[in-house]
Amino acid sequence: MVRLNVNIDHVATLRQARQAQEPDPVAAALLCELAGADGITVHIRADRRHIQERDLEMLRRTLKTRLNVEMATEQDTIRLVMSIAPDQVTFVPERPDELTTEGGLDVMTHRDTLKNNIALFKEREVHVSLFVDPNLDQVKAAHMVGAQAVEINTGRYCESPPGPERERQLQEIVNSIKLAGKLGMGCHAGHGLDYRNLLPVAALAEIEEFNIGHAIIARAALVGMERAVREMIDAIRRARR
Ligand code: PXP
Numbered sequence: 001m002v003r004l005n006v007n008i009d010h011v012a013t014l015r016q017a018r019q020a021q022e023p024d025p026v027a028a029a030l031l032c033e034l035a036g037a038d039g040i041t042v043h044i045r046a047d048r049r050h051i052q053e054r055d056l057e058m059l060r061r062t063l064k065t066r067l068n069v070e071m072a073t074e075q076d077t078i079r080l081v082m083s084i085a086p087d088q089v090t091f092v093p094e095r096p097d098e099l100t101t102e103g104g105l106d107v108m109t110h111r112d113t114l115k116n117n118i119a120l121f122k123e124r125e126v127h128v129s130l131f132v133d134p135n136l137d138q139v140k141a142a143h144m145v146g147a148q149a150v151e152i153n154t155g156r157y158c159e160s161p162p163g164p165e166r167e168r169q170l171q172e173i174v175n176s177i178k179l180a181g182k183l184g185m186g187c188h189a190g191h192g193l194d195y196r197n198l199l200p201v202a203a204l205a206e207i208e209e210f211n212i213g214h215a216i217i218a219r220a221a222l223v224g225m226e227r228a229v230r231e232m233i234d235a236i237r238r239a240r241r
Contacts, residue, residue, distance in 0.1 A: 107144075127149065150180050150187060
């Protein structure tokens with residue numbers, strides 16, 4: 001069964017815009033669970049611009065589904081996330097001035113750091129995924145450093161206008177997930193997916209987990225969290241049929 005993790009960072013962004021208590025991402029996470037989400041994803045950034053330590057601690061204590069924490073290989077953050085022991089961590093690249101994660105990891109360049117950190121989390125029975133572009137060399141490198149899963153960056157596919165370029169990007173995703181499967185790794189996908197562009201990607205049976213934030217939270221602001229999450233679950237299920 002394919003899983004939907006809702007990324008709730010934007011809820012924390014709204015709270016931090018006023019340095020206030022609300023909206024509480026923990027409350028949002030519980031609504032996502034009630035609507036049928038299989039898990040919650042948060043990105044704890046080194047600059048703590050949205051998700052805070054308190055959020056991680058409370059999510060760990062209250063979630064009934066799975067907690068997936070995205071982070072860079074920054075020592076303080078790693079120590080914190082290790083103490084939380086989420087169900088899964090996803091390593092992502094991070095640049096201080098970016099609006100959102102801009103691309104996948106260059107696994108080969110950071111292989112030693114990644115290998116050491118992956119081993120530390122695996123020892124604690126935390127499942128480890130690497131966010132990579134749809135590129136065969138990156139998938140092979142992710143396998144080499146010991147990752148149990150790859151999250152394929154769908155950003156470029158989503159940004160391409162419908163037509164040959166989007167088809168080419170979709171084919172890159174297909175090639176990457178097939179290789180990940182052959183290497184015995186789990187296959188996740190995310191970034192830029194919305195209720196429409198998701199359909200051809202969600203039809204790919206090899207993908208076992210989606211991490212989706214912006215589209216769901218943007219719709220939730222207008223129609224409510226429960227409806228926004230349910231509609232995304234329905235879209236994924238329709239694509240799978
Ligand atoms: N996956 C990763 C690794 C991400 O960094 C993000 C954005 O935080 C997402 C998925 C979700 O992307 P979006 O908000 O565009 O759905």
